[in-house]
Amino acid sequence: MEEFCLRDDAPEEACGVFGIFAPGEDVARLTCFGLQALQHRGQESAGIAVGDGETILVEKDLGLVTQVFDEAALAALQGFVAVGHVRYSTSGGSGVWEAAQPHISAIDQTLIALAHNGTLVNTNAIRARMIDEGIQFRSSSDSEVAAKIIGKVTRETSHLRRGIQFAMEHLEGAYAMVLASPDALYAFRDPNGIRPLCIGELPDGRGWVVSSETCGLDIVGATYVRDVAPGEVVRFNAEGMVAEQAVAPRRHAACIFELVYFARPDSVLDGQSVYQARRAMGRILAREAPVEADLVLGSPDSGVPAALGFAFESGIAYADGIVKNRYVGRTFIQPTQALRLMGIRLKLNPLPSVIGGKRLVVIDDSIVRGNTSRQLVQMLRDAGAEEVHLRIASPEVCWPCFYGIDTDTRDQLIAANLTLEEMNAWIGSDSLAFISRDGLYEAVSGVRHAGFCDACFTGNYPVEIPAPLAKRSFALAEEGKWHD
Numbered sequence: 326m327e328e329f330c331l332r333d334d335a336p337e338e339a340c341g342v343f344g345i346f347a348p349g350e351d352v353a354r355l356t357c358f359g360l361q362a363l364q365h366r367g368q369e370s371a372g373i374a375v376g377d378g379e380t381i382l383v384e385k386d387l388g389l390v391t392q393v394f395d396e397a398a399l400a401a402l403q404g405f406v407a408v409g410h411v412r413y414s415t416s417g418g419s420g421v422w423e424a425a426q427p428h429i430s431a432i433d434q435t436l437i438a439l440a441h442n443g444t445l446v447n448t449n450a451i452r453a454r455m456i457d458e459g460i461q462f463r464s465s466s467d468s469e470v471a472a473k474i475i476g477k478v479t480r481e482t483s484h485l486r487r488g489i490q491f492a493m494e495h496l497e498g499a500y501a502m503v504l505a506s507p508d509a510l511y512a513f514r515d516p517n518g519i520r521p522l523c524i525g526e527l528p529d530g531r532g533w534v535v536s537s538e539t540c541g542l543d544i545v546g547a548t549y550v551r552d553v554a555p556g557e558v559v560r561f562n563a564e565g566m567v568a569e570q571a572v573a574p575r576r577h578a579a580c581i582f583e584l585v586y587f588a589r590p591d592s593v594l595d596g597q598s599v600y601q602a603r604r605a606m607g608r609i610l611a612r613e614a615p616v617e618a619d620l621v622l623g624s625p626d627s628g629v630p631a632a633l634g635f636a637f638e639s640g641i642a643y644a645d646g647i648v649k650n651r652y653v654g655r656t657f658i659q660p661t662q663a664l665r666l667m668g669i670r671l672k673l674n675p676l677p678s679v680i681g682g683k684r685l686v687v688i689d690d691s692i693v694r695g696n697t698s699r700q701l702v703q704m705l706r707d708a709g710a711e712e713v714h715l716r717i718a719s720p721e722v723c724w725p726c727f728y729g730i731d732t733d734t735r736d737q738l739i740a741a742n743l744t745l746e747e748m749n750a751w752i753g754s755d756s757l758a759f760i761s762r763d764g765l766y767e768a769v770s771g772v773r774h775a776g777f778c779d780a781c782f783t784g785n786y787p788v789e790i791p792a793p794l795a796k797r798s799f800a801l802a803e804e805g806k807w808h809d
């Protein structure tokens with residue numbers, strides 16, 4: 326039986342983080358704005374922790390930022406340093422309040438609050454050792470292990486900076502973290518720089534901001550300063566900003582999928598405009614895989630810039646032929662039988678008056694399991710399309726991600742199990758083509774840094790995957806059994 330999934334058939338995002346040090350400002354409200362700008366990175370829970378010089382107050386809950394924070398909640402969070410988090414679960418359980426962030430760790434009488442984007446691959450053994458030492462955990466979240474290990478070493482050494490350094494030396498995987506003590510903000514990033522983290526400054530020296538993406542800086546009026554470097558820890562307090570290389574940088578491996586799909590199009594990642602990268606992907610796709618068609622459509626929303634690029638390069642008219650319902654939050658969709666039957670129509674609706682009788686080329690950002698592409702093609706045919714040609718702005722996703730993105734196990738990845746012709750037949754498109762790896766790299770050539778992680782296309786993982794995890798995740802579907 327075909328596996329059905331109500332979420333988009335695209336990699337699921339895994340958290341956004343925001344931090345601010347700004348005496349005299351309403352830091353809770355500014356953090357709330359920052360989290361709203363980063364809401365696309367996670368819709369499961371939201372949280373803000375504020376430091377006032379003596380202690381830390383935290384408010385977090387399941388739901389969207391606007392559901393968790395009202396005026397009363399923000400008014401209760403008074404202070405001058407704050408960290409915030411929006412979550413999509415890849416570790417620690419889905420829909421679990423205890424896994425909502427920021428995580429708090431108590432160091433004697435002092436508290437710290439930690440917010441994490443990414444996934445750590447070696448926390449099971451560390452957690453087991455800490456439990457043996459009598460440390461209690463409230464969730465199965467890898468991020469809570471990070472918070473507790475920083476707290477433990479800080480207590481032992483009386484230096485928060487050493488606690489952070491110890492964690493960076495011992496945690497493996499992807500982490501872009503912001504941490505608030507009662508009087509300072511810290512930002513640090515794994516030595517491969519897998520997940521993004523950038524620094525901004527408020528006007529007139531009013532303070533410092535850290536965000537997963539530059540759209541989080543823009544919304545609070547901060548000016549981009551630079552990205553946090555791989556392996557670097559940056560502290561912001563009353564004396565200003567101090568940066569140190571805490572651990573040696575390794576092969577730079579920024580997630581290339583941020584530019585394909587995860588990041589907001591108005592963000593700039595390490596000098597590369599996300600929107601312009603996606604337009605370039607579309608232009609390159611049009612050169613690599615041309616097709617005769619009447620209209621170019623983008624699968625809303627992330628396929629639209631690439632569709633505009635494809636239309637520009639090919640000379641085929643772009644049309645808004647698919648309307649997206651923006652108000653279907655996946656958090657609130659229950660997978661009942663009735664909703665299963667509605668499938669993709671919960672989120673997307675075609676415009677028969679635009680596409681009827683037309684040969685369409687439809688641009689999407691990626692294909693992971695293939696279910697949504699199949700339903701989309703059928704829906705467009707039902708609405709009167711004469712032909713549906715799919716063009717995909719990323720190469721075939723053949724390997725799962727272990728660094729903060731939920732892309733399933735290999736047996737569920739369509740491109741790992743079927744040939745291009747088989748995929749085209751299963752999805753039901755008239756033709757199917759993916760951008761080449763070289764084409765993708767050409768499209769993102771505006772970045773300033775030295776390298777990308779592209780493991781979900783190549784299986785070339787920048788951080789070693791523990792053998793038991795790899796064994797569970799790398800098995801292909803049995804021959805002839807894919808999607809049975």
Ligand code: SF4
Nearest residue numbers: 580581726778780781
């Ligand atoms: S495996 Fe893919 S999704 Fe995961 S970090 Fe690497 S490029 Fe990004």
